[in-house]
Each structure stands twice: as structure tokens, then as C-alpha cells.
Amino acid sequence: MYYNLIKMPALVRTGRGIVGKIDDILREHHFFFPKRVLITQEELYDLYGSMLDGCAEEVVFVKGGKFEEAPELLAKLTDKNALLLAFGGGSVLDLVKYCASKRDLPYVNIPSALSNDAVYSCLARLTDINGKKRSLQVQPPLGIIVDFDFISRSPRFMSLAGMADIVSNLSACEDWLLANHLTGERINEVAFMLAKQAALPLFDHADDVGSDGFFFDLTNGIVTSGLSTIVNGDTRGVSGSEHLISHAIDEFFPERATLHGLQVGWAHLYIEKYIRKNEKEAERLETLFTKTGLMDVIREKVQWKDEELPDLIPYAMRIRKRYTIFNTL
Ligand SMILES: [Zn+2]
Known part of the structure; x- marks a missing residue:
């Protein structure tokens, strides 16, 4: 008998106000990381900062969506024991997916909207310097946390x-x-x-x-x-x-x-x-x-x-x- 070993998400959590309880959620799933790095856009952080308070020790701002930004983000991801938390729309998640895979770091996606299936996939779509979208195979996330408090604030x-x-x-x-x-x-x-x-x-x-x-x-x-x-x-x-x-x-x-x-x-x-x-x-x-x-x-x-x-x-x-x-x- 042959089996196909596939990577399942180790954590899928939906609900309201759950990003504020991230410590409990990670503990329940037996995830212990000495450090968490939140990667998001500055505008989103301004909008939702109070709801994201305390979910990570370090916050890194990105624009998202483009290959050319990857070297800059990769240079900041030096801690091998960190868990990355990607918060945002497809452009942020795709950039984090790509960089996390390059660094072989685990990451959890926290979408700010559910506008496509990029939230949980093994493909990252980023724009190259010629303005063309390219798809790349990446590691799927360790899991996703979908807080309906964020999603319900995104445009219908x-x-x-x-x-x-x-x-x-x-x-x-x-x-x-x-x-x-x-x-x-x-x-x-x-x-x-x-x-x-x-x-x-x-x-x-x-x-x-x-x-x-x-x-x-x-x-x-x-x-x-x-x-x-x-x-x-x-x-x-x-x-x-x-x-x-x-x-x-x-x-x-x-x-x-x-x-x-x-x-x-x-x-x-x-x-x-x-x-x-x-x-x-x-x-x-x-x-x-x-x-x-x-x-x-x-x-x-x-x-x-x-x-x-x-x-x-x-x-x-x-x-x-x-x-x-x-x-x-
Ligand atoms: Zn599609």
C-alpha cells in the first residue's frame, strides 16, 4: 500500500476576537516559539493595531505584492526560531509565503480579507520588475487564523x-x-x-x-x-x-x-x-x-x-x- 504524504495545516482557527487570544491558540496547538514576527502593511497596522496588540514581539512593515521587495524582507528574517505571522491581503501573504519558504521559516496566515484562495495555498503570485505576475511553488503555511472581526470590516x-x-x-x-x-x-x-x-x-x-x-x-x-x-x-x-x-x-x-x-x-x-x-x-x-x-x-x-x-x-x-x-x- 502506498501513501501520499501531504502537508496538512496544523492550525485552522475561525471566530471573532481570536487574534487577541493568539497566545492561547498557539499553546493549545503545542506551538512554542521564542519569538513571533508580525509582517503587515503600515496602513493595516494603523487601522487594526489595537486588535493586533501583543500578538508578536516584533512588527515588520512591507508593501507586498512585488519580488523586488523580497531581498529587503529576507534581510530582516534572521532569527531561525521565529514564527512569522502574515497579516493582510493577498499581496502581503504572497510576499511572506515566498520569503518564509526561502528562509525555511514556519508562518501562519491571518487574512484581513477573504478575496481569493491565496490565503491557504502552496503558490505565491508576485509581480516582477516588468510588471508581470509570476507564480511560484512555496511551502504552505503552518496554519491560518481567520478572525471574522477583520473579515467583516473588509469591503463586501x-x-x-x-x-x-x-x-x-x-x-x-x-x-x-x-x-x-x-x-x-x-x-x-x-x-x-x-x-x-x-x-x-x-x-x-x-x-x-x-x-x-x-x-x-x-x-x-x-x-x-x-x-x-x-x-x-x-x-x-x-x-x-x-x-x-x-x-x-x-x-x-x-x-x-x-x-x-x-x-x-x-x-x-x-x-x-x-x-x-x-x-x-x-x-x-x-x-x-x-x-x-x-x-x-x-x-x-x-x-x-x-x-x-x-x-x-x-x-x-x-x-x-x-x-x-x-x-x-
Ligand atoms: Zn483563483
Whole structure:
């Protein structure tokens, strides 16, 4: 019997006011570190400083999101016994992930918003000096602490973008099945199940976005999606044709780009409706998007018209070699 050894998060904690109880949480999980370093943005610290009080011995400010900042942060991470606490949005978390992996230091993510699945993943996306986003394989975090007091203060459209990102796993799974049927590509069923299971509970929250129950299932989706990528060793179950469209916008039309999750949600609905022509699924998505207000956010923030999506497909197919519904057109 062969086993696939995967890294599980050693700590997942959700709730309200929990960052203030970080000592207790770490002790409960038998984590003993002589020093904790909080890495965040100055603006966020100004906003939430009182809630973060006492959670670390040292605070390091970063801007986040760019490779060029990595050497400066790496130079500050000299203590081999430190636990890093990354507090912020995707740009801070991605920078910490990258630097923590370089230094082989354990880190815990404390997201300030749940706008995409970067919160728990083994990929860091950072912008290089040419302004292009690059993805790098990194060590997943030791765990995540999702304090709903922070998340509920983030703009609602960010949580909706996070929801769309996780729900789009269903599109990625369809592409995976298609590739299996038409090209014989192997499906790792554990990764497939995890990816699918991340998305489904979110359909129960059409009427209560912003509730603790919604934030819990969104966190669940993010962790479960991350596990799918760790099990499979890549993002097959969580990133299909809809992600290729979003990546193509970021790569080739950055001036017309917006939040990842919103672009992914826009492409997902279009693909179900007009390319896969899966009426039932398109209707289910449309109901969720409309009831939660995501549809209005997409119309407001995505700078592309539905009629333009087919123009993006040739660009999308240049992003990476991954068989999707686009290969059948
Ligand atoms: Zn995504």
C-alpha cells in the first residue's frame, strides 16, 4: 500500500476576537516559539493595531505584492526560531509565503480579507520588475487564523470575489473531467473531491453573505481548495478555463484588470451559459450571483463586456498548457 504524504495545516482557527487570544491558540496547538514576527502593511497596522496588540514581539512593515521587495524582507528574517505571522491581503501573504519558504521559516496566515484562495495555498503570485505576475511553488503555511472581526470590516465585494473564486472550482472540475474523457488525462479523485467539496456549501449562503456561517464556509472552501492543490501537486482542480481568462486579462491587458475572483466569476458564468451550454448550472450560478449581489459587483468592476470574452480565448490558451473546454472550440 502506498501513501501520499501531504502537508496538512496544523492550525485552522475561525471566530471573532481570536487574534487577541493568539497566545492561547498557539499553546493549545503545542506551538512554542521564542519569538513571533508580525509582517503587515503600515496602513493595516494603523487601522487594526489595537486588535493586533501583543500578538508578536516584533512588527515588520512591507508593501507586498512585488519580488523586488523580497531581498529587503529576507534581510530582516534572521532569527531561525521565529514564527512569522502574515497579516493582510493577498499581496502581503504572497510576499511572506515566498520569503518564509526561502528562509525555511514556519508562518501562519491571518487574512484581513477573504478575496481569493491565496490565503491557504502552496503558490505565491508576485509581480516582477516588468510588471508581470509570476507564480511560484512555496511551502504552505503552518496554519491560518481567520478572525471574522477583520473579515467583516473588509469591503463586501472582496468576500464576494472570494466566493466566486472558490465556486469556480466547479468549472475547473468540469474541464478536468473533459480532459479525462477526451485525452485520458488522469484524475486524482481525492484532489477532485476536495476541489468540488470546497465550492458546494457556498450555495447555501445566497441570503446571508457577511454572516459568520458564510465566512466559515468561505474559509472551509479556501482551506479545502488549498488541500486539493497540495494533494495533486498543481491547481488542476481549482483552476480551469475560467482562470485562464482571468490570467489572460492580468497578463495581456493589465490596464483592464480587476480583482481575480470577480474576473473568474464573470468568465465562469459566461462559459457555463454560452460555451458548455449547461443551462441548469448557469441558472444555479446566476441565482447565487444575483441574490448575493455579486452580479452587480461584476457589472460594476469587470471592465469587459460578455461579447468580448471570445476575443480573450486565444490569449487564455497561451497562458499554460492545460486542456479545457477551449481546446474543443
Ligand atoms: Zn483563483
